[in-house]
Amino acid sequence: MRSKDLAQIALFAALMVVLGFIPAVELPLAPAPLTSQTVGVLLAGSILGARRGGLALLLFDLLVVVGLPVLPGGRGGLGVILGPTGGFILAWPVAAFVVGLLTERLWHRYNLGTALACNAVGTLTIYAIGIPWSAVVAHLPAWRAIEVSAVYVPGDIIKLIICSVVAVRVRRAYPLIEART
Amino acid sequence: MLGLHHPGHSPLHRSPAGVKLLTLLAVSTVVFFLEDLRILAGGLLLAGSLYAVAGIPWRTAVRQSTAVVPVTLLFMAAQWVLVSWHAAAAIGLRIAVVVLLANLVTLTTPTSDMITAVERALGPLRRFGLRPERVGLAIALTIRFVPVIAEQARLVRQAQRARGVRFSLAFLTPLLVRTLRMADGLGEALDARGWESSAQ
Numbered sequence A: 001m002r003s004k005d006l007a008q009i010a011l012f013a014a015l016m017v018v019l020g021f022i023p024a025v026e027l028p029l030a031p032a033p034l035t036s037q038t039v040g041v042l043l044a045g046s047i048l049g050a051r052r053g054g055l056a057l058l059l060f061d062l063l064v065v066v067g068l069p070v071l072p073g074g075r076g077g078l079g080v081i082l083g084p085t086g087g088f089i090l091a092w093p094v095a096a097f098v099v100g101l102l103t104e105r106l107w108h109r110y111n112l113g114t115a116l117a118c119n120a121v122g123t124l125t126i127y128a129i130g131i132p133w134s135a136v137v138a139h140l141p142a143w144r145a146i147e148v149s150a151v152y153v154p155g156d157i158i159k160l161i162i163c164s165v166v167a168v169r170v171r172r173a174y175p176l177i178e179a180r181t
Numbered sequence B: 001m002l003g004l005h006h007p008g009h010s011p012l013h014r015s016p017a018g019v020k021l022l023t024l025l026a027v028s029t030v031v032f033f034l035e036d037l038r039i040l041a042g043g044l045l046l047a048g049s050l051y052a053v054a055g056i057p058w059r060t061a062v063r064q065s066t067a068v069v070p071v072t073l074l075f076m077a078a079q080w081v082l083v084s085w086h087a088a089a090a091i092g093l094r095i096a097v098v099v100l101l102a103n104l105v106t107l108t109t110p111t112s113d114m115i116t117a118v119e120r121a122l123g124p125l126r127r128f129g130l131r132p133e134r135v136g137l138a139i140a141l142t143i144r145f146v147p148v149i150a151e152q153a154r155l156v157r158q159a160q161r162a163r164g165v166r167f168s169l170a171f172l173t174p175l176l177v178r179t180l181r182m183a184d185g186l187g188e189a190l191d192a193r194g195w196e197s198s199a200q
Helices: A003-021 A038-047 A051-064 A080-082 A087-105 A112-137 A141-173 B017-033 B037-054 B056-080 B085-108 B113-121 B124-129 B132-164 B167-192
Strands: none
Touching: A003 A038, A003 A051, A003 B132, A003 B167, A038 A051, A038 A087, A038 A112, A038 A141, A038 B017, A038 B167, A051 A080, A051 A087, A051 B132, A080 A087, A080 B056, A087 A112, A112 A141, A141 B056, A141 B167, B017 B113, B037 B085, B037 B167, B056 B085, B085 B113, B085 B132, B113 B124, B113 B132, B124 B132, B132 B167
16 A cells, blocks of 8 residues: 555545534434534545545544544544444445445446445445444344434435535546546 | 543553453443343443442543433333333343443543554454554544644635635535645655655
């Protein structure tokens, strides 16, 4: 890995920390606060690609694990990871990797449409890991956990539109991904 | 380093980070399969007394653990409705024990020790081309980048306001391009100082 890659990975991990400063909206019935940090997850995959994007989020998760207060509301530490919402946080590196992989494949035809598709799959990846995790930790039937998580959908749609618009613009101004076929 | 660590000299503070992490892993796995409310309540009592041993003030303990309270209550309510009060109590106790213990590890271990433990745990990944010693540098870079991004965000906002743009989605694009350029410059500086070769 080149030093440049390392710096880019650290930059996106730092972007996650900065996004965590934006106050999270606590929804009364949702398992986790509505956070702008998912924007960072999708952007990391869309702009850095699979490997660097995934590593950036892995690095961020490491900051959480070692006890730095980098989650919304100054949360952090192992308690959050082992708690009912830990799956969402652990899903972030996977989601960034998936978004990155799709973006690399579609790099030559990358536009708002394909960007939306990549980011939508990334968002679904977060659900696919986070929801079963909370179902298992809380011994809850899956359908109930899905119901509880439905509150996130509108916010996530807005977030993935924002990310797609920005990703297309950054690709034009400062492309960093090498296409993969 | 700024963190959630609460300094102290108790036996819990002095035991190695790796031991604490492995114990936590083992205990939380066992707790997960416990059904007996009396044993779970005993576990909660034990976790609470460990806080006393570690000399953590109750305020700090509460502040650390309140984040999971609303979601735990929600899950307990669901269990009560769907299964029984017994199941709801078991869930509540289980989450409380695991979260309290996990936070205790976080509170009694300095961030730098945690990083060292993580680097050691990543050791076996060396054969896949990962160099654990780079993890420390990556963490340091991340912490350095946080105020840089915040400052750049302020500058971009200022520039846009000067042009009469009140709020625009276009805000994120210049911020990312600017900071990515800075990151690339920093990567080049690392190479120029021979960091790559010295870390072999």
